[in-house]
Amino acid sequence: MxxxxxxxxxxxxxxxxxxxxxxxxxxxxxxxxxxxxxxxxxxxxxxxxxxxxxxxxxxxxxxxxxxxxxxxxxxxxxxxxxxxxxxxxxxxxxxxxxxxxxxxxxxxxxxxxxxxxxxxxxxxxxxxxxxxxxxxxxxxxRAAAVPAAGPGPARAPRDRVPAAHRALRVRVHRRTVPVTVHVHSVDLLRDIDVVVSPSNTYFALPAPYKSSVAATLRRAGARRDPTGGLVEDRVHDELGAWAARHGAPGRAALPGTVAVTSAGALAGQGIRRIYHVAVAVPRPETNDYDVQPADITRGVARVFALLAEEARRCDPPPRSVCLPLLGAGRGGLTPLESFGALWTAVEAELARGADWDIHFVVRRHARADLLERLLAAVGEE
Structure with missing residues (x-):
């Protein structure tokens, strides 16, 4: 044999x-x-x-x-x-x-x-x-992927259903910190103070029927009547108001800029804020855009600076933040490149002794597996 x-x-x-x-x-x-x-x-x-x-x-x-x-x-x-x-x-x-x-x-x-x-x-x-x-x-x-002939049910390739929430312990600069990886749509998050959402440099949200992180958060944050009719497009409206206050409507902000809105209807799930990070730079006269890892790192560093500001003036202060893999969809980055850019800012923040509760959210278990392996490796050096 x-x-x-x-x-x-x-x-x-x-x-x-x-x-x-x-x-x-x-x-x-x-x-x-x-x-x-x-x-x-x-x-x-x-x-x-x-x-x-x-x-x-x-x-x-x-x-x-x-x-x-x-x-x-x-x-x-x-x-x-x-x-x-x-x-x-x-x-x-x-x-x-x-x-x-x-x-x-x-x-x-x-x-x-x-x-x-x-x-x-x-x-x-x-x-x-x-x-x-x-x-x-x-x-x-490959051989095991084909069920053997004969009686009895075909065995699943895994012995258990993969967990939708993975609680990890990560070694960072001589201390161990908790990191949670959520494996589901971003609108299913619960009891997290700040959810980070990718944005283009014009802070123009995608249509709510689309499947991106930003579109999903816009849809979930809207207020609707009992029949499902739209009453208030809360996240969209607040983001437009933020751009108007900061002189940005109709012109591009610098990549890495962060706009803050409420979570709209997601407040009922314990989500307090959405931080919109401008990482996608549209290409003129096309439907495409570019995402640079350095802009992700700069934007996430700004996220932590804003968190610290809110922690000083809010009661209770925010403690938790959830990050998707920015730029790893239509942005063209691989999940590995996106994580590397994110983790550069996260590691720098944790290295100075910050005590934030760090979360990541992905929709596929293959990406969660990759994150788990990468987080296991970051403490090696």
Whole structure:
């Protein structure tokens, strides 16, 4: 009987090992304990000769080669010591050169870009291992996805229904903080002081029948009569009034600007405020827009500054904030890029000792699984 394919690799475990390689460099690969990368190397076809770092170096080089070129791939090559002539460079020199690829400071690269770059390397390793081992995109064995013939009910691919609320403990700067991941539509949130909503730089809300986070919050915040007729489009009206007060109607605000409204009818669910973060920059004469990770980080940092202001003058003060993956829909960012931009601001706030209750909200369990792996990995370095 053929042996079953190996268990799919865990992205968080692989990312932790890739970060370990970044610190040591490929010149010291044989000294490191890297069980996940060794497992990925077992599935590689045998080639001619061997790289100095053995099969693990081959896994890393193959993963980086699949990143599509450009700044992402170049920064990965410098970060890991895979670029020509850099395998024996100290970690600080490799990080400095990778930061130059993006044209940012070393500290900014460390806090934001590096997490994204190494996360993409880990993603390529996991995807490559899944493909070679015969796992499907959800991380299940392809053979196991087909029910066996014979009597009895087909078994579900999971032993339990995935939780809609995942309470995690995350290590941040020598302390452990609670983080909750909600896996459902944003309008089902309960008892959270501030919900963050993505906006374009004109603070123009989408039509309420659409499915985006902003449209869902607009729809849920509206007041209706007993027959369902619209009585007051509260969130939309308040956001327009905010723009008028701040001289912004009809012109674009700077990316990262945050407008505050009430939660409208969502107050009945314990939601007190909606913070609208301008991250989407419309392209002229098109229906498209661009989202930059730096604007997300700037906007979320502003969210925490406004939270602190409200905490000083409100009774009771706000304590909790919920963040969607800004820009990971039509904004064009991957969930990994969005999380990296969000977490840069969240981590900076927590590092200074802030005691906010942090929540994330996503609609799909696959994204919640990714968030759980990423949050497990952030305390590794």
């Amino acid at each position: 053929p042996s079953p394919p190996p268990h799919p690799l865990d992205h968080g475990v692989v990312l932790a090992e890739v970060r370990k390689v970044r610190r040591a460099g490929v010149v010291r690969l044989r000294e490191l304990a890297l069980p996940a990368l060794v497992e990925a190397a077992r599935e590689l076809p045998r080639g001619d000769g061997e790289l100095p770092g053995g099969p693990v170096e081959k896994v890393l080089r193959l993963a980086v080669s699949r990143m599509g070129g450009g700044t992402l791939q170049t920064a990965a090559e410098y970060s890991l010591g895979l670029a020509q002539g850099t395998r024996d460079w100290p970690a600080a020199d490799r990080r400095r050169r990778a930061a130059q690829v993006y044209g940012v400071s070393v500290e900014r690269f460390r806090k934001h870009h590096e997490f994204m770059v190494l996360g993409q390397v880990a993603e390529q390793i996991v995807q490559g291992a899944d493909h070679r081992a015969g796992h499907d995109g959800a991380g299940h064995d």
